[in-house]
Amino acid sequence: MIITPEQAALKAQHQFDALRDFVQQAARDGQRIDTVERELFRQLLGLGHTLLSAFVAAQGDGDLGPEAETPEGRTVRRLPERHDRRYLSIFGELTIARVVYGTREGQRIERVPLDERLGLPEGEFSYVLEDWGQRLCLKGSFAEAGQSLETLLGLRLGARALEGMNRAVAAYAPAFQASSEVPPPAEEGPLLVVTADGKGVPMRRPPQDGPKPHHRRTKGEKANKKQMACVGAVYSIEPFVRKAEDIIDEVLRDQKAKQRPRPQHKHVWAEMSREIDGIEVPAKEGLFCQLYAESTLRNLGHDRPVICLLDGERALWDAQQVYFPEAVGILDLFHVLERLWAVAHCFHKEGSDGAKQFVEYRLRDLLQGRVSYVISGLKHRLRTEKLSGQRREVIRSAVEYLTNNRDHMRYDKYLAAGYPIGSGVAEGACRHLVKDRMEQTGMRWTVGGAQAMLHVRALYLNDQWEGFLEFRVEQEQARLYDRDAA
16 A cells, blocks of 8 residues: 555554553563564564655655656656556565656656666665575575575565575676775785685486486486586685695694684685576686686786696696696695595505505605605506405506696695695685585576576675675666666
C-alpha cells in the first residue's frame, strides 16, 4: 500500500510508542532479556520499514511535467500511467510508484526521475540486502543463506535468487581488480612472489536429451567430474635466510622457525576455463594474465626480484616462461617432499623411523644443492633392487619429476638469498578460496556459477569487500543514470 509522508510519520510514531510500551511492560512482567531482545528487533524492523517508506514518499513520484529531457538531449513524454516498482530492502518489501517518460506506453521507458533521485539499483534487491546476503553466500550454500535471512530479517529469498545476485555482483569483479590501487611501497617487502596451483571444482552433469541411461560406476570412478580451477596469489615478503638444517627441523621435526616474515598484501585469485567475449580462455591463461597485471603494477618503479613458486606441472612452468621469463623459478619443496615420502614407502613401512631417515638424508642433499646425487642414487636402486611393478613406477616417476625440474631446485642458493621455497600460500588459497566453499557437501557447479563465486570470494578473502561493493554501486549508478563514477 502506498502511503503519504504524513501517514508514514504518524504510523512510525505509533510504532515507537508501542516499542516503549512493550519495554515498560516487559520490565514489569520480569521477562527474560533475550525474549525482549528478539521482540525489540522484530518491531524495529517494522519501524525501519515505515521510516524507509516515509523517506520514499517524501521524494514524490518524480513528475517533471508533461515532457522531460534524456541524458542524450532528446525530449520524451510523460506516460499516462504510473509504473510501480518492487524494492526489497532489509526491512521488507516496498512498492514505489513512479512517473515514467518515453515515446508511448508499451515502448521502452527512457527516463524515470524518481529512480535517479533515489539511486535505485538495476534489480529489485537493495544494495544493503545484496551486501548482507552475499556475505552469507560466500561462506555457506545459497539455500542456507536464504534460511539465515529469513530467520534474521523475515525475508524469503530462494537459492536461485541469491545465486543470480551472486552472478550480478561478480560481473564487476574483474574491472574492480584491474582498477585497484597498488599497496603503498612502504608496506611492501623487498621480494615479490607469484605462486599458482590447481584445485578441482565438482561440476554439475550436463543436461541430456532423452531418458537418462543407467550406469554402474566402476571402481574408483567418481559420481561427478571435477573441473580444474587455477588458483594463484601475489604477495611481497622480507628475505629469510636459512640453512638446510633449519628446513629439516621445520618440515620433519615440527620445529617452526622463529621470526618468520609474513606475506604482505597477499591477493589471491582463481580462474576457470571459460568463454570470454566468444573466445575460449584456459584457466591458466586467465590466471597468469591477472598475476602478471598485478605484479607489474606493484613492481612499477621498483626493482624487486620476482619469484615464481610453482609445483611440477609443466603447463604452469610454460606459463611462467611466457609471463615471467625473468623471474626466479622455484619448485615448491612440499611437492618434492610428497615424492620423497612415496619413494621412502617403497622400501620402508609408513610411519617407520627408516622411512623418515630415508627422506631426511635425501632432503638434506637436495637442500644443499646435490640434486644430481639424489637422482643418480634413485636410479641405482631401480637397477639393482628387486621391486614390484607398482613400486618401480613410483620411483621411476620420482626420478622423472626431479630430472624435469632440476633447474628450479637450486635450494642452496635460494636459502642463502632468503627466498621462500614452499608454496604454502598457494596451498592455503586452494583450501580457503576453493575447497572450503566449493566442495561443501552435495555442491555441484556450472562454470559460470563457479567463476562468479570464486571471483567474489577472492575479493572477500583479500579484505577488499567493502571497496569492491562501493565500486560496484558507483559503476552501476553511472551506467543507469549517467553519473560520474568516483
